[in-house]
Amino acid sequence: MPTLTEVARHAGVTPATVSNVLRNRGRVGETTRQRVLEAVEALGYRPHLAARALAEGRAPTLALMVSSIANPFYPEFALAVERAARTSGHFVIICNTNEDPHTGRAYLDQIAGTLSEGVLVTNANLDFADLHTTEARGTPVVLCMWERPHEPPGLPCVAVDFRLAGELAATHLLELGHRRIGAIVGSKASGIHAARYEGFVSALRAADAPKNRVKHALDTIQGGYDATRALLEADPKITAIFATNDLPALGAMHAAADLGLNVPGDLSVIGITDIQLARESRPALTTVAVPTVEVAGLAVSLLRELIESSYGQAGKTAGQETACVPMRISSPPELVVRASTGVPRSR
């Protein structure tokens, strides 16, 4: 691999000039510029990104923390992030924490600030303390899917109004005429899906609908499957299932199929997110869509800004502490009516 210096020698100029030509910095004469470009071409020169990173004090990569492969949402999101990142010349390093905060910290320790100049976090399965540490060391961090626009997490984030998502789902079911609705919350009671369920419940209350049954479950198809069977066993008259995520909703449809229930005739099912699978299931899943691509874009651009300003304020003493933590809010979730919901018919 030829180096900058070799190119310079080949073109009869100094390394600095070549550097300037390559990055359109500083004034360079047209003739030398040509000579340099030819030399680059002739030698097949490619800049050494690690060297550049060291010299510039910044690396052209972003780290993306994902929790696992289990939920197909993450890969989908990862690709959206990759595209957004490329527009600013960033590469994305995928950091699979495997649901393990320890692994997450190991990643942060290793690459934050050295191989990558910013961190994107797709779920809260990391110690916030670790994230704060990373931030304090000078590497900006952005949370990608904060669920409560009105309760900032204390870290820069992109928020999605998941409470509204829950409301929209409930309203849709109510408008169809459902009164007995079972809810599947894809996490512990106080977990990341709480806002969705709150929105759901509040819409029910606003409509004077009877109290619904709830079941907490793993955020997986299987989790939704089991929860649905439990729910229907507890109350066979349930006509609709609301799940706080698409995966459990899909599981609910599977359960219905195994119980010989027609969807949506006997049982309506609605989820939240609108992952690819939702479009591709049979019947296609009605869901409340979260603007995934937009979120990825917002997260990357926010991170970019933070990165820039972090270099800007280098050297300044503290006092920035009090500056408010930035938050971007995505456009609101939207109901996508497909084939899994309909008017209830008695059975």
Place this chain on the structure above:
Amino acid sequence: MPTLTEVARHAGVTPATVSNVLRNRGRVGETTRQRVLEAVEALGYRPHLAARALAEGRAPTLALMVSSIANPFYPEFALAVERAARTSGHFVIICNTNEDPHTGRAYLDQIAGTLSEGVLVTNANLDFADLHTTEARGTPVVLCMWERPHEPPGLPCVAVDFRLAGELAATHLLELGHRRIGAIVGSKASGIHAARYEGFVSALRAADAPKNRVKHALDTIQGGYDATRALLEADPKITAIFATNDLPALGAMHAAADLGLNVPGDLSVIGITDIQLARESRPALTTVAVPTVEVAGLAVSLLRELIESSYGQAGKTAGQETACVPMRISSPPELVVRASTGVPRSR
């Protein structure tokens, strides 16, 4: 961020010693070692990976070229690669070429050899010429899913016997009693799925089964959907569909549902790969499983070996050209019988 030098000063030693302690190189006295470790701890030192990469002349990352988000197989594979890579301390940079060879080359030009010391390729949608160029510049390349163990591609690779996969699928269908089988080939005639179809056809021929109908289609659910409708229109008596990939197979099931056909009663469906979705569809998809995780592991370890030996032979003159191109063969694909195939019943 504290540097090595600061740690050294803090511990009252030289940078070289700290470096030695940190990497267990060279002999270091037990007492100094302790002192250094304490300093590292006290300062919260983290090695700067870009700096290390420059000094060592190698970066601790691998590039993974994927073609797009459309096929959920790639993200699945990406996570498997990430896990395998981590065992050797490598980070994975995800390079989404978006089916565009031009983007692919841009990635190769930028990061191969500078930010990453090896390249993993998951599909052939890149110019082989570009890959050879990358290799020639000194960065090893490994193809992850070569489909013909008996026809080496001229590049290091992990091969999967996809011909056998096609045979297994056909045999399964034949054993169930199917004679009129429609095939969906998820690419152009000469494309990457050709081997699968060849295997399928040869098994049919070996069993003296009648010639089957074929339809080429996009390697997507929609592609399989359309192809199935076309196939059934051309010959309504078809009792089974073989698709060269799971996604089109899933599309076939959707088509059956829309046509009021029961799967597997009226129509059996079988795919190849065994992606997560195959397990999670209703009915669950019978498919020929490809050992994805194993392939990822083999690919990473082969790449690792190539990387090591490329540093080893640094300085040697040419002549290695004649050395054979290494190929790893995964364990054979295996039939996974689920609910989408069964004995044909006349209709």
Place this chain on the structure above:
DNA sequence: ATGAAAGCGCTAACAA
């Protein structure tokens, strides 16, 4: 067992 010094490939003041 530890230190001194050179350099990886590039960028960034500052000179000329």
Place this chain on the structure above:
DNA sequence: TTGTTAGCGCTTTCAT
């Protein structure tokens, strides 16, 4: 407009 001179943070001979 171009060249000079220092590093960036780390590794690595080679001395001591």
